[in-house]
Amino acid sequence: MGKSIRPYQLFTLVSTLTLFIVVCVVMIRCEPPKGKILPLTKSWEKAVPQQTIPKGLNAISAASCGTCHVQHYQEWKLSTHAHA
Numbered sequence: 475m476g477k478s479i480r481p482y483q484l485f486t487l488v489s490t491l492t493l494f495i496v497v498c499v500v501m502i503r504c505e506p507p508k509g510k511i512l513p514l515t516k517s518w519e520k521a522v523p524q525q526t527i528p529k530g531l532n533a534i535s536a537a538s539c540g541t542c543h544v545q546h547y548q549e550w551k552l553s554t555h556a557h558a
């Protein structure tokens with residue numbers, strides 16, 4: 475007798491599943507289409523100005539920044555942020 479699903483358990487299960495499905499649908503619909511350039515629409519958005527890549531910088535990786543900024547890179551490498 476004790477194994478049957480009680481009404482509040484069914485309610486909790488159905489509510490959780492419904493919430494999960496709603497969150498999934500919202501996340502899928504909010505994701506911008508891949509490869510599509512979207513215009514700036516929010517007041518806080520700013521375009522990054524066109525810049526030339528500094529001499530000696532072949533890639534935008536922390537290690538490549540570290541070739542010149544040695545001390546900053548060594549300090550950052552040990553930080554929690556670097557392992558996030």
Ligand code: HEC
Nearest residue numbers: 528529530531532533534535536537538539540541542543
């Ligand atoms: C080829 C050497 C070199 C590389 C590689 C390099 N930088 Fe620099 N960086 C410099 C120099 C030199 C300055 C100082 C420029 C100045 O003061 O005009 C500087 C300045 C900066 C500053 C400004 C610091 C301040 O006090 O205003 C930041 C931030 C910075 N670099 C970040 C980066 C990042 C992030 C990368 C990697 C994507 C990187 N740098 C790669 C040489 C380099």
